[in-house]
Amino acid sequence: GGIITQTPKFLIGQEGQKLTLKCQQNFNHDTMYWYRQDSGKGLRLIYYSITENDLQKGDLSEGYDASREKKSSFSLTVTSAQKNEMAVFLCASSINRVGNTLYFGEGSRLIVV
């Protein structure tokens, strides 16, 4: 088995601030994902990465940057935090891009004050 660790669990920042979320996986999976989930809603893909140093935009990439520094880690940066983007951010990984199930971290909640 493996685990996906997201840090921090709660991220509190001011409006306009640049904020970064981190994700680590020890599954040795090739593909990693960042999703955003607004309260009571489904998941929307922000960025994904097929392998180390790869970056692909999802439907919701505007206002975000991502970085796949190494195979096991994938970080997401909110470039200028806004109050309307308070949500839970979920990191996931899968063996590779096509035809495999996703495993999720516990989520990071963004609070903008």
Add this chain to the structure above:
Amino acid sequence: GDQVKQSPSALSLQEGTNSALRCNFSIATTTVQWFLQNPRGSLMNLFYLVPGTKENGRLKSTFNSKESYSTLHIRDAQLEDSGTYFCAAEDDSNYQLIWGSGTKLIIKP
């Protein structure tokens, strides 16, 4: 319109009863996944399906690709089954995973 449409959006069940959740697809897809998000927010994968049926304990899921739907059956519902159930289908045209908006299930004692 919704490419992956889940129904119902919410459901309340008495402990010990059975129910079925459904996903209808308007995309060409050959794989479907079902997830449970518990009340604390953790997402757990339940099934990964190609066309056919899988069973795990009190849960059974079927994916009918010809008629573009998938179902998740819950037998003898328990309190710990409460949470939001999501289905997600892989779009054959671009391999993107398309998510439904979830079914919120509450099990009452």
